[in-house]
Amino acid sequence: MNEAVFSQIAMLVLLTGLIAWMGFIVWDLAKKSNAGKFGTMALFTVLGAGVVGFIIKTVLVEIIQI
Numbered sequence: 001m002n003e004a005v006f007s008q009i010a011m012l013v014l015l016t017g018l019i020a021w022m023g024f025i026v027w028d029l030a031k032k033s034n035a036g037k038f039g040t041m042a043l044f045t046v047l048g049a050g051v052v053g054f055i056i057k058t059v060l061v062e063i064i065q066i
Contacts, residue, residue: 019051 026047030040 022051023048 030043
């Protein structure tokens with residue numbers, strides 16, 4: 001395994017972990033602030049939009065390279 005392959009795998013694994021950790025942080029924030037169902041949904045929608053944008057960008061870059 002060369003450095004480029006290791007870097008690609010590590011980026012995928014660590015980025016997935018970071019996204020999961022951010023999801024936990026948003027859930028904990030909603031729980032501690034007593035946001036309710038609508039507030040929790042709003043937090044996940046607004047704060048998760050950046051994650052969704054990053055995923056869409058990554059998919060589009062891969063599609064364009066093909």
